Amino acid sequence: MIENRPGLRLFCHAMLLLSVATLAFPVWIAFVASTHTAERMLAVPIPLWPGSHMLDNYRTVLVEGVAGASTAPVSRMMFNSLVMALSIAVGKIVISLLSAFAIVYFRFPLRMVFFWMIFITLMLPVEVRIFPTYKVMADLHLINTYGGLILPLIASATATFLFRQFFMTIPDEMMEAARMDGAGAMRFFWDVVVPLSRTNMAALFVILFIYGWNQYLWPLLVTTDESMYTAVIGIKRMIPGGDASVDWNLVMSAAMLAMLPPALVVIVMQKWFVKGLVEQEK
Amino acid sequence: MAAEKRAYFPAGWLPYALVAPQLAITLVFFMWPASQTVWQSLLVEDAFGQNVQFVGLLNFRELFVDPYYLNSFKVTAVFSIVMTVGALLISLTLAACCDYLIRGAQVYQTLLIWPYAVAPVVAAVLWAFIFNPSVGILTYVLRGWFGVEWNHMLNANQAMTLIVIASGWKQISYNFLFFLAGMQAVPKSLIEAAAIDGAGPLRRFLTVVLPLISPTTFFLLVVNIVYAFFETFGVIDATTQGGPMQATQVLVYKVFHDGFKGGDLGGSAAQSVVLMVIVMTLTVVQFRYIERKVKY
Numbered sequence: 102m103i104e105n106r107p108g109l110r111l112f113c114h115a116m117l118l119l120s121v122a123t124l125a126f127p128v129w130i131a132f133v134a135s136t137h138t139a140e141r142m143l144a145v146p147i148p149l150w151p152g153s154h155m156l157d158n159y160r161t162v163l164v165e166g167v168a169g170a171s172t173a174p175v176s177r178m179m180f181n182s183l184v185m186a187l188s189i190a191v192g193k194i195v196i197s198l199l200s201a202f203a204i205v206y207f208r209f210p211l212r213m214v215f216f217w218m219i220f221i222t223l224m225l226p227v228e229v230r231i232f233p234t235y236k237v238m239a240d241l242h243l244i245n246t247y248g249g250l251i252l253p254l255i256a257s258a259t260a261t262f263l264f265r266q267f268f269m270t271i272p273d274e275m276m277e278a279a280r281m282d283g284a285g286a287m288r289f290f291w292d293v294v295v296p297l298s299r300t301n302m303a304a305l306f307v308i309l310f311i312y313g314w315n316q317y318l319w320p321l322l323v324t325t326d327e328s329m330y331t332a333v334i335g336i337k338r339m340i341p342g343g344d345a346s347v348d349w350n351l352v353m354s355a356a357m358l359a360m361l362p363p364a365l366v367v368i369v370m371q372k373w374f375v376k377g378l379v380e381q382e383k
Numbered sequence: 384m385a386a387e388k389r390a391y392f393p394a395g396w397l398p399y400a401l402v403a404p405q406l407a408i409t410l411v412f413f414m415w416p417a418s419q420t421v422w423q424s425l426l427v428e429d430a431f432g433q434n435v436q437f438v439g440l441l442n443f444r445e446l447f448v449d450p451y452y453l454n455s456f457k458v459t460a461v462f463s464i465v466m467t468v469g470a471l472l473i474s475l476t477l478a479a480c481c482d483y484l485i486r487g488a489q490v491y492q493t494l495l496i497w498p499y500a501v502a503p504v505v506a507a508v509l510w511a512f513i514f515n516p517s518v519g520i521l522t523y524v525l526r527g528w529f530g531v532e533w534n535h536m537l538n539a540n541q542a543m544t545l546i547v548i549a550s551g552w553k554q555i556s557y558n559f560l561f562f563l564a565g566m567q568a569v570p571k572s573l574i575e576a577a578a579i580d581g582a583g584p585l586r587r588f589l590t591v592v593l594p595l596i597s598p599t600t601f602f603l604l605v606v607n608i609v610y611a612f613f614e615t616f617g618v619i620d621a622t623t624q625g626g627p628m629q630a631t632q633v634l635v636y637k638v639f640h641d642g643f644k645g646g647d648l649g650g651s652a653a654q655s656v657v658l659m660v661i662v663m664t665l666t667v668v669q670f671r672y673i674e675r676k677v678k679y
Contacts, residue, residue: 109584113480114487120477121494124552127509128501130520134512146523196405203401209394215402222413224666228613228635229659232642232651233419234412256408273389286392315502317617318639333502337621340508349512356505363500371493378557379564 128360134353135159142349158354167339167351173327175355178335182314183362185250185331189313190306192255198298201264202290206276223258227319235322249323250331254316260305263380267301268294304377307370311363332359417659423652442653451629452637452654458543459633463611466547470554471603477555478562479588492563499556503549504617510549511535511622535623539630542623546631549622550615558603565599566592598672605669612661634658 130149134142137152161167166174203209204216227234234253243249271294279289320331330338336359339352367374427438446452477495481488498506513521516534525531535542569592577587616635619625625632625640632640638658642651 104578104584106584110484113484116480117477117484117491117495120473120555121491124495124498124555127506127513127552130513131509143518145518147518147520149520196408200402200405203398205388206392207394207398207401208391209398212398215406218409218414219405222409224659224663225413225417226613226662228616228638229655229662230413230416230420231639231655232648233416233423236419237411237416252408253412256405256413261405269388276388276392277390280390280392286397289392311500315500315504317502317504317620321620333504333617336508337504337617340511340621349518352508353512356508359505360501363502364497367497367500368493371496374496375492375560375564378560 128357131353131356134349135357137350139348139350143346154350158350159358162351162354162358167348167355173330173335175332175335175358177328178330178332179358179362181247181250181329182331182333182359184247185316185320186310186313186362188247188251189254189316190309192251193257193260193309194302194305196255197257197260197264198295198302201261201268202294204261205265205268206286206289219256219258219261221258222256227253231318231322238323244323245326245329250320250329254313254319257309259381260309263301263305264298267298271297300373300376301380303370304373304380306377307366307374308377310366314363335359420652420655420659423648424656425649426652427649438649442649443656446650446653446657451632454629455632455634455637458629458631459612462543462546462550462615462631462633463608465543466551466554466611467604467607469547470551470558470607471600473551474555474558475562475600478559478566479592481559481563482566482592483584488563492560495559496556498553499560501553502617503553503614504621506553507546507549507618507621510545510552514541514545535627537627539627542627542631545622546615546618550611550618554607554610558607561599561603562596565596569595601672602669605665605672609662609665612658612665634661 130147133148133151135158136155137148138154141148141152162175164174164176166177200215200219204212238244238249238253243252275293276289279293284292314331315333316331317333317337320334321337324330324334332355336352336355339355340347424442425437425439427436427441428434481491481495484491501509513519514533514535516522516536519533522533525533533541535545573591573595574587577591582590612633613635615633616639619631619633619636623631625636634654635658638651638654641647641654645651
C-alpha cells in the first residue's frame with residue numbers, strides 16, 4: 102500500500118462485505134427454508150432464521166424424494182451427478198491428454214486436419230445441435246444411460262488446447278534425452294509427460310467436475326426415467342409449472358444438497374481452481 | 384499458433400490410435416449432428432416426418448421476417464448487454480477494492496468465488512424463490528416498503544430483471560477472479576511511479592491499472608456474451624420459460640421451444656444454424672485476440 106487512506110480502506114471493506122452478504126443471501130434463504138416445515142414456508146413473511154426441522158427435511162429428500170413431480174430420492178440423483186461429473190472430468194482429461202500428445206510429439210499425415218476438427222468442436226455447443234445429437238443418442242440406444250449422459254460431453258477442444266500449450270513449454274531436450282536413452286513414445290509419455298502435467302490435470306479436474314455436475318440442457322434431453330435424473334434436473338422437476346403447491350422446505354433442502362459437492366470442490370481445491378480458470382485466458 | 388517442436392517420435396500407427404478416441408466422439412456427436420442440422424435447415428418436414436421437401440433457404444427467409452424471431456434477437460441482445468455490463472462493472476469494482484486492500488484479499492476471494500460452483504439452474508431456482516410472487520421474501524419487502532407489486536410471471540420488465548440477476552450472480556465470481564489476477568499482475572513499480580507523480584488511488588486505477596488489464600476485460604467481455612447466449616438456457620427454463628408474452632424468449636430457448644414443443648424442425652434447425660454462425664464469429668474474435676496478445 103502506498104499511502105494511508107483509512108477512509109478508502111473502510112469503503113473497500115464495506116463494499117466487499119456488502120457483496121459477500123448479497124452473494125450469500127439467496128443461499129442463506131434456501132438454507133433457512135430447508136430447516137422449516139412446509140406449512141411454515143407458506144406463511145408470509147417467510148422466516149429469516151433457521152428452524153428445527155433440518156434433519157427431518159434432509160432425511161426426507163435423501164431417502165424418499167419429494168412427493169409429486171419427482172419421486173426419485175435425492176441420494177440417487179446425487180449419485181448420478183457424481184458418476185456423470187467424475188466420468189466427464191476424468192474422461193476429458195484422458196482423451197485430451199492423448200490427442201494433445203499425438204499432435205505435439207508426432208508428425209503424421211492428416212495431423213492438421215485432425216487439429217482443425219478438434220478446434221471446430223469449440224464452435225458447436227450442444228445448444229446448436231440439439232435435435233440431431235438427440236437422434237444419434239436414440240439410434241445408439243443411449244437414452245437413459247450413463248453413456249448417454251457422458252459421451253457427448255467428453256470431447257473438448259479447450260482441454261486439448263490447454264495440454265497442447267503446456268506440452269510446447271516442455272523443453273525439447275527432455276524428449277531428445279529420452280530418445281537417446283532408448284525410450285519409446287509411450288514410455289516418454291508415462292515417465293515424463295504425465296508426471297509433468299499433474300498440476301494442469303488437477304486444475305482442469307476442478308473446472309471439469311463443476312462443468313459436469315452443473316450440466317442442464319443435455320441431461321434434460323437424455324433422461325426421461327426418474328432414476329437417471331441428475332441432482333440439477335431433479336430440482337427443476339420438483340417445481341411444477343404455475344403456482345401449484347410446492348414443498349419449498351424440501352425443494353430447498355434438495356437445492357442445498359445439489360450445491361454442496363461442487364462448492365466444496367471449489368473451496369477445498371481453491372488453489373487449483375483459480376489456476377485452472379485463469380489459465381483459460383492464455 | 385505457437386511454434387512447433389524440433390524433433391518428433393517416428394510416426395506409424397501410434398499417433399492415429401492416440402487421437403482416435405477424441406476423433407470418434409467428435410465425429411459421432413459433433414460433426415455428424417452439426418451437418419444434419421445444416422441439412423435439416425434446408426428442408427421442410429410435416430409434423431409426422433412423412434413428407435420431406437428440399438426448400439433451399441426458405442426457412443431462413445421465413446425466420447428473418449418472423450416478428451417473434453426478431454423479437455427474440457432483441458431480447459437476447461438486451462439481456463446479454465445488461466447482464467455482461469452489470470456483472471463486469473460490479474466485479475471490476477470488487478476486484479479493485481480487493482487489490483487495494485492487500486491484507487484480507489485472500490479471505491474475500493474465498494468468500495466471493497463459491498457462487499461459480501452453483502449450477503445456473505439452481506441459482507435460478509434460488510432467485511425465483513426469493514422473488515416468488517406469493518411467498519418470496521423480496522416480493523414481501525418490495526410490496527411492504529416500496530409499494531411495488533412484483534410478479535415476473537406477468538410483468539415483462541420484472542421477468543427480464545430476474546433473469547439478469549439470476550444469471551449475473553454467478554458471473555460476478557468468475558469475472559472477479561480474472562480481474563483480480565490481472566490487477567495483481569500489474570507491476571507495483573508502475574503504481575508507485577504514478578503515486579510519486581501525485582496520482583491518487585482513483586486516478587491510478589483509471590490511467591494505469593485499467594489500460595493494463597484491458598486484455599482481460601476484452602476476454603471477459605467475449606466469455607460473458609457467450610455465457611449469456613448459450614449457458615442461460617437453464618436459468619430461463621427454471622424461471623420464466625420465455626414468458627411473459629415472449630419477453631424473455633432468448634435465442635437458445637426459442638430453438639428448444641420451437642423444435643420440441645412446436646414441432647417445427649426445419650425452422651428450429653435454421654435457428655440453430657444462425658446460432659452456429661454467432662458462436663463461430665465469437666470464437667474467431669476471441670482467437671484473433673489471443674494471437675495478437677502472444678505477439679506483444
